[in-house]
Amino acid sequence: MSAPPRVLVTGASSGIGLATALRLAQPGGAVAVLARGAAGLAVAAKGVRARGARALELRADVTDRAALTAAVDECVADFGGLDVAVVNVGAAAYAPFTDTPPEDFDRVIDVTFRGNVDTIRLVLPHLAATEGSLVVVGSSSADLPLPLMSSYTAAKHAMRGFVDALRIELRSEGLPVSLTLIEPGPVDTPFWGHVASHVGRVPPVLPLSYHPDEVAVAIQRGIASRAPRLTVGGAMVVLRTVHRFARPLTERVMARAATLAADVGEEGSGAGAIWSPSGTGDVTAAGRTRPSALVRSRQLVSAAWSFPARLRG
Numbered sequence: 617m618s619a620p621p622r623v624l625v626t627g628a629s630s631g632i633g634l635a636t637a638l639r640l641a642q643p644g645g646a647v648a649v650l651a652r653g654a655a656g657l658a659v660a661a662k663g664v665r666a667r668g669a670r671a672l673e674l675r676a677d678v679t680d681r682a683a684l685t686a687a688v689d690e691c692v693a694d695f696g697g698l699d700v701a702v703v704n705v706g707a708a709a710y711a712p713f714t715d716t717p718p719e720d721f722d723r724v725i726d727v728t729f730r731g732n733v734d735t736i737r738l739v740l741p742h743l744a745a746t747e748g749s750l751v752v753v754g755s756s757s758a759d760l761p762l763p764l765m766s767s768y769t770a771a772k773h774a775m776r777g778f779v780d781a782l783r784i785e786l787r788s789e790g791l792p793v794s795l796t797l798i799e800p801g802p803v804d805t806p807f808w809g810h811v812a813s814h815v816g817r818v819p820p821v822l823p824l825s826y827h828p829d830e831v832a833v834a835i836q837r838g839i840a841s842r843a844p845r846l847t848v849g850g851a852m853v854v855l856r857t858v859h860r861f862a863r864p865l866t867e868r869v870m871a872r873a874a875t876l877a878a879d880v881g882e883e884g885s886g887a888g889a890i891w892s893p894s895g896t897g898d899v900t901a902a903g904r905t906r907p908s909a910l911v912r913s914r915q916l917v918s919a920a921w922s923f924p925a926r927l928r929g
Contacts, residue, residue, distance in 0.1 A: 619645075620642040620643065620644040621646075621699040622646045622695040622699045622700070623640045623646065623647045623699065623701070623702070624647075624648045624650065624700070624701045625637040625648070625649055625650065626678060626702065626704050626705050626732075626735055627651060627753075628649035628650060628651050628656075628704075628895075629652070629655070629657050629895025629896070629897065630805065630806045630807075630897060630899070631803070631807055631828050631895070631898075631899065631900075632753060632800070632805060632828045632831045632832065633651070633702070633704045633705075633895075634649075634663070634828070634897065634898075634899050635827075635831065636704065636832040636835050637660050638660075638667065639829065639832040639835070639836055640832075640836065640839075641668070641669035642667070642669055644668065644669070645668075646671075646672065646695045647664045647669050647670070647671055647672070648671075648673075648674055648694075649661055649671065649672070649673060650674040650675075650687055651675070651895050652893035652895075653895050654673075654675060656895030656897045657673040657674075657675065657895075658897070659896070659897025660673075672690070672695070674687040674690060677731075678705050678727065678734060678735055679723075679731045684734055684738065688735070688738040688739060692742050697742060697745065697746055698743060698746065698748060699746050699749070700748055700750075700751070700839055701739040701743060701748070701750050701751070702751045702753070702835060703732045703739075703750070703751065703753065704752075704753040705727060705728065705731050705735070706727065706728045706753075706755075706768070706771075707727040707728055707810070707812075707889050708765050708807070708811045708812070709724050709765070709767055709811060709814070709890060710765060710812065710813040710814065710886065711764060711813065712764060712815075713767075715814050720767070720812050721766075721767040724768055724771060724890055725767055727771075727890060728767075728768060728772070728775070729774045729778075732752065733775075740793060744791045747792040748793060748794075749793070749796070749839045749842065750794065750795050750796070751796045751798060751835050751839060752795070752797050752798070753798050753800070753831070754772055754775050754779070754797050754798060754799045755772040755799055755800060756800060756847065756849070757772045757773075759799075760866075764815070764819070775797075779797045780797075782795060783844060794839075794842035795844065796835075796839070796842065796844060796846065797845045798834050798835055798845075798846050798848065799846070799847050800831045800834075801825075801826060801847075802825040802826065802849075803825055803826050803828055803830070803831060803848075804821050804825040804826065804828070804901050805828050805899070805900060805901060806895065806898050806900070806901050807889075807901075808901060809882070809886060809901060810889035811886040811888075812885070812888045812889075812890050813884065814885075816883060816884075816885070817884065818882055818886045820880050820882075821901050826848060826849055828899050828900060831848050834846045834848045
Protein backbone atom coordinates (compact mmCIF):
# COMPACT_ATOMS: atom_id res chain seq x y z
CA MET A 617 0.00 0.00 0.00
CA SER A 618 1.62 3.20 -1.18
CA ALA A 619 -1.10 5.59 0.03
CA PRO A 620 -1.82 5.97 3.76
CA PRO A 621 -4.09 3.05 4.67
CA ARG A 622 -7.79 3.08 5.44
CA VAL A 623 -8.06 1.18 8.71
CA LEU A 624 -10.79 -0.32 10.89
CA VAL A 625 -9.95 -1.22 14.51
CA THR A 626 -12.51 -2.94 16.72
CA GLY A 627 -12.39 -2.81 20.50
CA ALA A 628 -10.75 0.59 20.07
CA SER A 629 -12.04 2.39 23.16
CA SER A 630 -9.20 1.21 25.44
CA GLY A 631 -6.17 -1.04 25.78
CA ILE A 632 -4.70 -2.78 22.75
CA GLY A 633 -7.36 -1.48 20.38
CA LEU A 634 -6.77 2.13 21.36
CA ALA A 635 -2.97 1.77 21.20
CA THR A 636 -3.30 0.18 17.75
CA ALA A 637 -5.61 2.89 16.39
CA LEU A 638 -3.12 5.55 17.48
CA ARG A 639 -0.13 3.71 16.05
CA LEU A 640 -1.79 3.06 12.67
CA ALA A 641 -2.99 6.66 12.29
CA GLN A 642 -0.91 8.33 9.58
CA PRO A 643 -1.14 11.80 8.06
CA GLY A 644 -3.55 11.58 5.18
CA GLY A 645 -4.85 8.19 6.26
CA ALA A 646 -8.16 7.25 7.83
CA VAL A 647 -8.92 5.18 10.93
CA ALA A 648 -12.37 3.96 11.97
CA VAL A 649 -12.61 3.10 15.65
CA LEU A 650 -15.39 0.72 16.66
CA ALA A 651 -16.61 -0.02 20.18
CA ARG A 652 -19.76 0.22 22.28
CA GLY A 653 -18.97 3.24 24.46
CA ALA A 654 -19.08 6.84 23.30
CA ALA A 655 -16.55 8.12 25.88
CA GLY A 656 -13.72 5.82 24.83
CA LEU A 657 -14.45 6.30 21.15
CA ALA A 658 -14.22 10.07 21.53
CA VAL A 659 -10.76 9.74 23.11
CA ALA A 660 -9.62 7.37 20.36
CA ALA A 661 -10.91 9.62 17.58
CA LYS A 662 -9.26 12.67 19.11
CA GLY A 663 -5.93 10.84 19.27
CA VAL A 664 -6.25 9.68 15.66
CA ARG A 665 -6.95 13.22 14.46
CA ALA A 666 -4.01 14.56 16.46
CA ARG A 667 -1.79 12.30 14.34
CA GLY A 668 -3.08 13.78 11.10
CA ALA A 669 -5.51 11.05 10.09
CA ARG A 670 -9.24 11.14 9.54
CA ALA A 671 -11.24 9.49 12.31
CA LEU A 672 -14.62 7.80 12.15
CA GLU A 673 -16.40 6.78 15.34
CA LEU A 674 -18.56 3.66 15.03
CA ARG A 675 -20.71 2.57 17.97
CA ALA A 676 -21.70 -1.07 17.74
CA ASP A 677 -21.82 -4.26 19.77
CA VAL A 678 -20.10 -6.98 17.74
CA THR A 679 -22.70 -9.50 18.93
CA ASP A 680 -25.43 -7.43 17.26
CA ARG A 681 -25.10 -8.52 13.63
CA ALA A 682 -27.35 -5.81 12.25
CA ALA A 683 -25.50 -3.02 14.09
CA LEU A 684 -22.11 -4.48 13.18
CA THR A 685 -23.07 -4.75 9.50
CA ALA A 686 -24.27 -1.16 9.47
CA ALA A 687 -21.02 0.01 11.09
CA VAL A 688 -18.77 -1.79 8.58
CA ASP A 689 -20.90 -0.54 5.70
CA GLU A 690 -20.60 3.04 7.02
CA CYS A 691 -16.83 2.68 7.31
CA VAL A 692 -16.40 1.41 3.75
CA ALA A 693 -18.77 4.01 2.32
CA ASP A 694 -17.09 6.88 4.18
CA PHE A 695 -13.52 5.80 3.35
CA GLY A 696 -14.23 4.52 -0.15
CA GLY A 697 -12.76 1.14 0.71
CA LEU A 698 -10.75 -0.66 3.38
CA ASP A 699 -7.07 -1.60 3.44
CA VAL A 700 -6.54 -2.90 6.99
CA ALA A 701 -8.86 -4.43 9.58
CA VAL A 702 -7.71 -5.17 13.12
CA VAL A 703 -10.16 -7.50 14.88
CA ASN A 704 -9.64 -7.06 18.58
CA VAL A 705 -12.68 -7.59 20.79
CA GLY A 706 -12.56 -9.63 23.97
CA ALA A 707 -14.38 -10.05 27.26
CA ALA A 708 -14.03 -12.42 30.19
CA ALA A 709 -15.81 -13.93 33.15
CA TYR A 710 -13.62 -14.55 36.20
CA ALA A 711 -14.48 -17.55 38.37
CA PRO A 712 -14.08 -21.31 38.47
CA PHE A 713 -16.12 -22.92 35.69
CA THR A 714 -18.54 -24.41 38.21
CA ASP A 715 -19.23 -20.94 39.64
CA THR A 716 -19.58 -19.15 36.30
CA PRO A 717 -23.23 -18.51 35.36
CA PRO A 718 -24.05 -20.21 32.05
CA GLU A 719 -25.24 -16.92 30.55
CA ASP A 720 -21.89 -15.27 31.36
CA PHE A 721 -19.96 -18.19 29.88
CA ASP A 722 -22.02 -18.04 26.69
CA ARG A 723 -21.69 -14.26 26.47
CA VAL A 724 -17.88 -14.45 26.63
CA ILE A 725 -17.88 -16.93 23.76
CA ASP A 726 -20.27 -14.72 21.79
CA VAL A 727 -18.15 -11.59 22.26
CA THR A 728 -14.66 -13.02 22.04
CA PHE A 729 -15.21 -15.60 19.32
CA ARG A 730 -18.47 -15.17 17.40
CA GLY A 731 -18.36 -11.37 17.37
CA ASN A 732 -14.86 -11.40 15.92
CA VAL A 733 -15.81 -14.06 13.37
CA ASP A 734 -18.79 -11.96 12.25
CA THR A 735 -16.50 -8.95 11.88
CA ILE A 736 -14.10 -10.97 9.74
CA ARG A 737 -16.96 -12.18 7.55
CA LEU A 738 -18.00 -8.58 6.88
CA VAL A 739 -14.56 -7.10 6.16
CA LEU A 740 -13.11 -9.89 4.02
CA PRO A 741 -14.74 -8.88 0.70
CA HIS A 742 -13.53 -5.30 1.10
CA LEU A 743 -9.99 -6.40 1.99
CA ALA A 744 -9.93 -8.76 -0.98
CA ALA A 745 -10.79 -5.83 -3.25
CA THR A 746 -7.72 -3.90 -2.06
CA GLU A 747 -5.38 -6.85 -1.42
CA GLY A 748 -5.44 -5.68 2.16
CA SER A 749 -4.44 -7.00 5.57
CA LEU A 750 -6.53 -8.68 8.25
CA VAL A 751 -5.03 -8.84 11.74
CA VAL A 752 -6.71 -10.87 14.48
CA VAL A 753 -5.69 -10.38 18.11
CA GLY A 754 -5.65 -13.75 19.83
CA SER A 755 -3.92 -14.68 23.07
CA SER A 756 -1.13 -16.82 24.44
CA SER A 757 -3.90 -18.50 26.48
CA ALA A 758 -4.49 -20.61 23.37
CA ASP A 759 -1.34 -22.45 24.55
CA LEU A 760 -1.22 -21.52 28.24
CA PRO A 761 -4.76 -21.86 29.63
CA LEU A 762 -5.89 -19.25 32.14
CA PRO A 763 -7.47 -20.85 35.21
CA LEU A 764 -10.60 -19.06 36.45
CA MET A 765 -11.13 -17.80 32.88
CA SER A 766 -12.17 -21.00 31.10
CA SER A 767 -14.63 -19.33 28.71
CA TYR A 768 -12.03 -16.79 27.59
CA THR A 769 -9.43 -19.53 27.12
CA ALA A 770 -11.92 -21.58 25.11
CA ALA A 771 -12.75 -18.60 22.88
CA LYS A 772 -9.08 -17.91 22.15
CA HIS A 773 -8.47 -21.59 21.35
CA ALA A 774 -11.40 -21.44 18.95
CA MET A 775 -10.11 -18.24 17.37
CA ARG A 776 -6.73 -19.79 16.62
CA GLY A 777 -8.34 -22.82 14.99
CA PHE A 778 -10.66 -20.62 12.95
CA VAL A 779 -7.85 -18.34 11.76
CA ASP A 780 -5.64 -21.27 10.77
CA ALA A 781 -8.47 -22.85 8.76
CA LEU A 782 -9.41 -19.52 7.18
CA ARG A 783 -5.82 -18.88 6.08
CA ILE A 784 -5.81 -22.16 4.15
CA GLU A 785 -9.16 -21.32 2.56
CA LEU A 786 -7.93 -17.90 1.46
CA ARG A 787 -4.93 -19.54 -0.19
CA SER A 788 -7.10 -22.19 -1.83
CA GLU A 789 -9.49 -19.57 -3.22
CA GLY A 790 -6.69 -17.28 -4.33
CA LEU A 791 -7.98 -14.35 -2.29
CA PRO A 792 -5.20 -11.73 -1.91
CA VAL A 793 -5.73 -10.98 1.78
CA SER A 794 -2.89 -11.33 4.26
CA LEU A 795 -4.00 -12.83 7.58
CA THR A 796 -1.95 -12.38 10.74
CA LEU A 797 -2.75 -13.79 14.17
CA ILE A 798 -1.20 -11.82 17.04
CA GLU A 799 -0.85 -13.74 20.29
CA PRO A 800 0.20 -11.53 23.22
CA GLY A 801 1.24 -12.63 26.65
CA PRO A 802 -0.10 -10.68 29.65
CA VAL A 803 -0.74 -7.04 28.77
CA ASP A 804 -1.35 -4.14 31.17
CA THR A 805 -4.77 -2.99 29.94
CA PRO A 806 -8.10 -2.11 31.58
CA PHE A 807 -9.29 -5.58 30.50
CA TRP A 808 -8.46 -7.08 33.90
CA GLY A 809 -10.81 -4.72 35.73
CA HIS A 810 -13.56 -5.18 33.16
CA VAL A 811 -14.24 -8.86 33.76
CA ALA A 812 -17.46 -10.14 35.26
CA SER A 813 -16.08 -11.53 38.50
CA HIS A 814 -17.87 -14.10 40.64
CA VAL A 815 -15.12 -14.54 43.24
CA GLY A 816 -15.41 -11.12 44.91
CA ARG A 817 -12.21 -9.78 43.35
CA VAL A 818 -10.97 -8.80 39.93
CA PRO A 819 -7.79 -10.46 38.66
CA PRO A 820 -4.58 -8.54 39.26
CA VAL A 821 -2.51 -7.31 36.35
CA LEU A 822 0.05 -10.07 35.97
CA PRO A 823 3.71 -9.41 36.79
CA LEU A 824 5.94 -8.39 33.88
CA SER A 825 2.92 -7.50 31.77
CA TYR A 826 3.63 -5.79 28.48
CA HIS A 827 2.55 -2.29 27.53
CA PRO A 828 -0.32 -2.35 24.98
CA ASP A 829 1.87 -0.48 22.51
CA GLU A 830 4.10 -3.57 22.36
CA VAL A 831 1.13 -5.36 20.82
CA ALA A 832 0.39 -2.41 18.52
CA VAL A 833 3.99 -2.55 17.29
CA ALA A 834 3.56 -6.27 16.55
CA ILE A 835 0.33 -5.55 14.68
CA GLN A 836 2.10 -2.90 12.62
CA ARG A 837 4.91 -5.37 11.91
CA GLY A 838 2.41 -8.07 10.93
CA ILE A 839 0.75 -5.75 8.42
CA ALA A 840 4.10 -4.83 6.88
CA SER A 841 5.51 -8.36 6.75
CA ARG A 842 2.23 -10.21 6.14
CA ALA A 843 3.46 -12.78 8.67
CA PRO A 844 0.97 -15.55 9.54
CA ARG A 845 1.49 -15.44 13.32
CA LEU A 846 3.41 -13.29 15.80
CA THR A 847 3.84 -13.85 19.53
CA VAL A 848 4.29 -10.80 21.73
CA GLY A 849 6.76 -11.51 24.53
CA GLY A 850 9.81 -13.72 24.47
CA ALA A 851 8.80 -15.16 27.84
CA MET A 852 5.64 -16.53 26.23
CA VAL A 853 7.67 -18.50 23.70
CA VAL A 854 9.68 -20.06 26.53
CA LEU A 855 6.63 -20.80 28.69
CA ARG A 856 4.75 -22.29 25.76
CA THR A 857 7.65 -24.66 25.09
CA VAL A 858 7.92 -25.63 28.77
CA HIS A 859 4.18 -26.28 28.96
CA ARG A 860 4.30 -28.47 25.86
CA PHE A 861 7.01 -30.73 27.23
CA ALA A 862 6.35 -30.57 30.98
CA ARG A 863 2.58 -30.34 31.12
CA PRO A 864 2.05 -32.24 34.42
CA LEU A 865 4.44 -29.86 36.19
CA THR A 866 3.07 -26.68 34.65
CA GLU A 867 -0.50 -27.74 35.37
CA ARG A 868 0.35 -28.24 39.05
CA VAL A 869 1.94 -24.78 39.12
CA MET A 870 -1.07 -23.19 37.42
CA ALA A 871 -3.46 -24.99 39.76
CA ARG A 872 -1.61 -23.49 42.72
CA ALA A 873 -1.67 -20.09 41.02
CA ALA A 874 -5.44 -20.37 40.56
CA THR A 875 -5.86 -21.00 44.29
CA LEU A 876 -3.78 -17.93 45.13
CA ALA A 877 -5.36 -15.74 42.46
CA ALA A 878 -8.78 -15.85 44.08
CA ASP A 879 -7.31 -14.13 47.15
CA VAL A 880 -5.42 -11.31 45.41
CA GLY A 881 -6.51 -8.47 43.23
CA GLU A 882 -8.79 -5.61 44.14
CA GLU A 883 -12.16 -6.30 45.69
CA GLY A 884 -15.15 -5.97 43.42
CA SER A 885 -17.23 -7.66 40.76
CA GLY A 886 -15.56 -5.92 37.81
CA ALA A 887 -17.02 -3.54 35.28
CA GLY A 888 -18.84 -6.44 33.65
CA ALA A 889 -17.78 -5.45 30.15
CA ILE A 890 -19.27 -8.64 28.80
CA TRP A 891 -22.67 -6.96 29.09
CA SER A 892 -22.12 -3.19 28.90
CA PRO A 893 -19.66 -0.61 27.51
CA SER A 894 -16.58 -0.11 29.67
CA GLY A 895 -13.78 1.46 27.62
CA THR A 896 -13.13 5.07 28.66
CA GLY A 897 -10.02 5.85 26.64
CA ASP A 898 -7.32 4.39 28.90
CA VAL A 899 -4.49 2.53 27.24
CA THR A 900 -3.25 0.80 30.41
CA ALA A 901 -4.97 -0.32 33.59
CA ALA A 902 -3.49 2.62 35.49
CA GLY A 903 -4.19 5.11 32.72
CA ARG A 904 -0.49 5.41 31.88
CA THR A 905 0.34 6.32 28.31
CA ARG A 906 4.15 6.15 28.41
CA PRO A 907 5.38 3.28 26.22
CA SER A 908 7.81 0.69 27.48
CA ALA A 909 11.56 0.94 27.15
CA LEU A 910 11.47 -1.53 24.25
CA VAL A 911 8.98 0.55 22.29
CA ARG A 912 10.88 3.77 23.04
CA SER A 913 14.12 2.17 21.85
CA ARG A 914 12.45 1.16 18.60
CA GLN A 915 11.15 4.67 18.18
CA LEU A 916 14.65 6.09 18.68
CA VAL A 917 16.17 3.66 16.17
CA SER A 918 13.47 4.51 13.64
CA ALA A 919 14.00 8.23 14.13
CA ALA A 920 17.77 7.88 13.78
CA TRP A 921 17.38 5.79 10.63
CA SER A 922 15.11 8.34 8.99
CA PHE A 923 17.07 11.43 10.08
CA PRO A 924 19.40 11.60 7.02
CA ALA A 925 16.38 11.35 4.70
CA ARG A 926 14.66 14.20 6.54
CA LEU A 927 17.80 16.34 6.12
CA ARG A 928 17.89 15.63 2.38
CA GLY A 929 14.17 16.44 2.14
